[in-house]
Amino acid sequence: MEILSFISLVVLFIIIAAILIVSIVFIYFTVSSGFMHSSPPVPSCGKVKDAMLKDVAEYLRDKEGKIVMDLGSGWGTLLLPLAKQFPQHTFIGIEYGRIPYMVSCLRAKKYKNARFYRQNFFDTDISQADVIFLFLLNSTMAKLSNKCISEAKKGAYAYANRFPIQGKEPQKEVSLGSKYYTYYIYKF
Numbered sequence: 001m002e003i004l005s006f007i008s009l010v011v012l013f014i015i016i017a018a019i020l021i022v023s024i025v026f027i028y029f030t031v032s033s034g035f036m037h038s039s040p041p042v043p044s045c046g047k048v049k050d051a052m053l054k055d056v057a058e059y060l061r062d063k064e065g066k067i068v069m070d071l072g073s074g075w076g077t078l079l080l081p082l083a084k085q086f087p088q089h090t091f092i093g094i095e096y097g098r099i100p101y102m103v104s105c106l107r108a109k110k111y112k113n114a115r116f117y118r119q120n121f122f123d124t125d126i127s128q129a130d131v132i133f134l135f136l137l138n139s140t141m142a143k144l145s146n147k148c149i150s151e152a153k154k155g156a157y158a159y160a161n162r163f164p165i166q167g168k169e170p171q172k173e174v175s176l177g178s179k180y181y182t183y184y185i186y187k188f
């Protein structure tokens with residue numbers, strides 16, 4: 001009897017330890033790029049997400065062959081609804097975090113026009129993009145702004161959620177109530 005309860009205690013301990021290890025590994029791989037590059041995988045959401053998607057949809061409507069990029073694409077939250085709506089355009093997500101990258105690849109299987117790359121966006125060629133989404137902390141935006149300003153195609157648009165591109169005046173600042181619900185539109 002005593003041996004049996006000892007064995008069940010050991011088994012219980014092993015199960016709890018395994019759950020803990022799996023959770024820690026999952027959290028690490030989900031946020032690892034966030035820790036390294038100081039922008040966690042928090043998706044755009046609510047009225048800002050809806051308003052940005054509506055704006056970009058208006059731009060894409062009646063056009064052909066445009067390229068939309070999301071630098072730090074997270075879970076594919078911005079690109080996938082657009083990919084579904086606009087099969088004639090190409091949607092490219094660049095994401096460093098393993099878990100968000102894998103989830104967005106799985107979600108993108110339904111769409112021939114959406115691709116995700118596990119890459120550091122500082123090494124990405126952004127010169128072909130017609131629209132660039134950015135939702136990154138100020139510290140990351142400080143480093144990425146120069147790249148956008150010097151490498152973005154002439155006439156391309158950038159939509160920066162909450163944190164502006166530094167060193168460039170936005171064409172429009174859209175405030176939906178507070179600084180937490182603000183996005184910036186740039187034309188290069």
Ligand SMILES: C[S@@+](CC[C@H](N)C(=O)[O-])C[C@H]1O[C@@H](n2cnc3c(N)ncnc32)[C@H](O)[C@@H]1O
Binds near residue numbers: 095134161
């Ligand atoms: C705040 S989330 C934004 C997700 C998505 N763009 C959206 O608006 O829903 C920022 C994402 O950028 C990714 N990221 C941060 N630095 C990166 C880098 N240097 N290269 C690629 N991805 C990066 C993070 O892993 C995170 O998923």
